[in-house]
Each structure stands twice: as C-alpha cells, then as structure tokens.
Amino acid sequence: MPAQSKAQQRAAGAALSAKRGETKVGDLKGASKDMYDSMTEEELEDYASTDHDGLPDKVEDDD
Helix, strand or coil: CCCCCHHHHHHHHHHHHHHCCCCCHHHCCHHHHHHHHHCCHHHHHHHHCCCCCCCCCCCCCCC
16 A cells, blocks of 8 residues: 555655664654554555655545
C-alpha cells in the first residue's frame, strides 16, 4: 500500500532509516515512531518509496 500523503511518506522514510540502523530509534517522534513499532521493513519500504509528486501534504481526518 503506497503512502497517501507526503507527511506519511516522510515518516515512513524516517522509520525505515531507524529500522536499518542508520539513525537512532530514540530520535523518532510521533507517526514515525508508531510506524517503526508496528510495521515491517518491507512495509516501510513500500510507503517510503512512494513517489510524492501529486500527493497532498497531509491527509485530512474524516471525524
């Protein structure tokens, strides 16, 4: 499943970097920390590799 927003794509990239040991897990915050804890490296690669051209900056909640 590809990322639905630029923010989601960036958060996945940060989580993927930590999952690979390239950055510290302690540096993660918010969505990237949640993604690190709940997603596999393959899932994070799918989200992080999404081309963000044409994606919205953020996805609006439908509450």
